[in-house]
Amino acid sequence: MAKIEHHGLRLTRLKLTNWRNFQAAEVMLSKRAFFIGPNAAGKSNLLDAIRFLRDLVKPIAGGFSTALELRDGLTAVRCLQARRINFVEIDVDIGNDENRSLWSYRLRFNRFPREPFPTVEEEEIKRRGKSIKYQARDKDTQDPFRFSQSLIQQATNQAEFRELVEFFTSIRYLHVVPQIVRDPRRALERNEDPFGGDLLKRINEATPRTRDARLRRVAEALKIAVPQFVDLKLDHDKEGRPHLKAGFKHWRPNPSYQTEEVFSDGTLRLIGFLWSLGEKDGPLLLEEPELSLHPDVVRQLPAMIARMQRLSGRQVCMTTHSDALVGADGVGLHEVHRLIPSENGTTIETAKNNPEIRTLVESGLSVGEAAMPLARPKGVEQLSLFDAVAP
Amino acid sequence: MPSHPKINYLVEGVTDAAIAQALIRASGGIPGIERVSRGKARLAIDLPKFNAAATYYPWLAIRDLDNDASCAPALRLALLPSQSSLMCFRVAVREAEVWLMADRTAFAEALGVPLRRVAEDPEKLSDPKLTVVKLARDSKRRSVRYGLVPEEGAGIPIGPEYAAWIIDFAQNTWNPARAAKTGASPSLAKALSSLSRLVEMTKRSSINESS
Numbered sequence: 001m002a003k004i005e006h007h008g009l010r011l012t013r014l015k016l017t018n019w020r021n022f023q024a025a026e027v028m029l030s031k032r033a034f035f036i037g038p039n040a041a042g043k044s045n046l047l048d049a050i051r052f053l054r055d056l057v058k059p060i061a062g063g064f065s066t067a068l069e070l071r072d073g074l075t076a077v078r079c080l081q082a083r084r085i086n087f088v089e090i091d092v093d094i095g096n097d098e099n100r101s102l103w104s105y106r107l108r109f110n111r112f113p114r115e116p117f118p119t120v121e122e123e124e125i126k127r128r129g130k131s132i133k134y135q136a137r138d139k140d141t142q143d144p145f146r147f148s149q150s151l152i153q154q155a156t157n158q159a160e161f162r163e164l165v166e167f168f169t170s171i172r173y174l175h176v177v178p179q180i181v182r183d184p185r186r187a188l189e190r191n192e193d194p195f196g197g198d199l200l201k202r203i204n205e206a207t208p209r210t211r212d213a214r215l216r217r218v219a220e221a222l223k224i225a226v227p228q229f230v231d232l233k234l235d236h237d238k239e240g241r242p243h244l245k246a247g248f249k250h251w252r253p254n255p256s257y258q259t260e261e262v263f264s265d266g267t268l269r270l271i272g273f274l275w276s277l278g279e280k281d282g283p284l285l286l287e288e289p290e291l292s293l294h295p296d297v298v299r300q301l302p303a304m305i306a307r308m309q310r311l312s313g314r315q316v317c318m319t320t321h322s323d324a325l326v327g328a329d330g331v332g333l334h335e336v337h338r339l340i341p342s343e344n345g346t347t348i349e350t351a352k353n354n355p356e357i358r359t360l361v362e363s364g365l366s367v368g369e370a371a372m373p374l375a376r377p378k379g380v381e382q383l384s385l386f387d388a389v390a391p
Numbered sequence: 392m393p394s395h396p397k398i399n400y401l402v403e404g405v406t407d408a409a410i411a412q413a414l415i416r417a418s419g420g421i422p423g424i425e426r427v428s429r430g431k432a433r434l435a436i437d438l439p440k441f442n443a444a445a446t447y448y449p450w451l452a453i454r455d456l457d458n459d460a461s462c463a464p465a466l467r468l469a470l471l472p473s474q475s476s477l478m479c480f481r482v483a484v485r486e487a488e489v490w491l492m493a494d495r496t497a498f499a500e501a502l503g504v505p506l507r508r509v510a511e512d513p514e515k516l517s518d519p520k521l522t523v524v525k526l527a528r529d530s531k532r533r534s535v536r537y538g539l540v541p542e543e544g545a546g547i548p549i550g551p552e553y554a555a556w557i558i559d560f561a562q563n564t565w566n567p568a569r570a571a572k573t574g575a576s577p578s579l580a581k582a583l584s585s586l587s588r589l590v591e592m593t594k595r596s597s598i599n600e601s602s
Contacts, residue, residue, distance in 0.1 A: 296405075300405075304555075306552045307555065310537055329405070329406075329554035330541075330547070330554060332542060333545060333546035334544035358546060362546070367546075
């Protein structure tokens, strides 16, 4: 039963108020989003805001209060720079190429004086710009319990905005750890493991037709980086455990096959997120996808992502420190977002909106070459002056 | 005695590397060490160094003419006044894409456009990259339209899979000898014959060494 009726649904706009590092930040998102900036600027916190949406609607261990508890409560989430206003708000648009705001969702929450728990202050769901669900708490509400849940998490309500709930539910955070994927004990037990422990299980559970088509696509994308690569298939060992097998071309007439146990870390990470990219779901959130990959492969990563997206339309939001990734051919000004920390919290600037970067790109620099120097931490060259070993 | 001598290559970018490899194979050599300069400014710096190396080992260097000189020989002379005996420095008029377009039938087929849309004299194009993207816009294949055409607001001339597509075409479909025969790109034909001479020379010199 397909509950997502629109193709290529993605987050098109994200606005944060007092969310961790972000006192007031807004960003427009396309199919690929690269978030750059110095350490501790808030790149992961930005992805976390998107994960929060997913935690809100998770049927098990989800909901408003659980989502906050998972993050150590409201005070941990609220921006340190919060001043005049002290609520936290997440405001998003969801749409596709035809209509950028098929759905809008806004959740504002806070903890009121002398109350033991945070509550929803205001919440609104819009469909094609028209409000279809709204709740707001006025100052003299006597019963805070009424607002201890969000509208969107309540199953009885969801029929009207099922597509939005499904979209939030299918948001996925992925940070593949090769050692975890290889661990045979994990292969059949884990569910929704952000570290990739359920990768083989998910591949195993796909219908053979979907699986073959998707593995073929993954192999095709991998060929961009690893030309000797021939194909990728799933096999089972004597105990019935699934294994990935990759064929490599060499001087013999037939390709030789290797299982995931001997894949390099880089190959395994690549397969992990390329497979996830093939799933027709909500945004895929990646932390530093360049890890353990050769710079030449990283340079091909944006193209690989685009190739997988052709099949699935799935959006990818990633944080990165890699010049090679952002500097790759074909990365556009609208896809690179720079986090700029300041005393008043971090702001987000899309490269497209920076005239200086635009001019550099027009004169032939890649977007990465133009934007990355601005994302470097200030004073990093002085780090070496610190005496690491006390005299 | 190697029947297929190793030819190293120095190029501006990853797409040019794929083109260099195909050229080397078509001339009877095997691609050797790869040096991607990333940009023509750095290629200009690299060129004299690898030219020095080309006293001993064969090197192919390729650069786009762009609009940097009136003609290819003028640019070659300006960048490298004296070529080492084993250096084959070639300039593509105006961009390496033209060499691919010269294989007209295959190019039209891969791009999914009618043959008549691919220029018969692509060296006259002022911006070949833009021409390829324009053609891709009208492709009958969704994958080409989606991959080669930039999204709105991208601010760059090419789409997300442009480089990957060029590499794929250069490695798997493009036939440099067939392209050279069409006469569409004299700079390609000259590059190919000059590279073939280098391959022959390398073969001979290794025969001398082993005897």
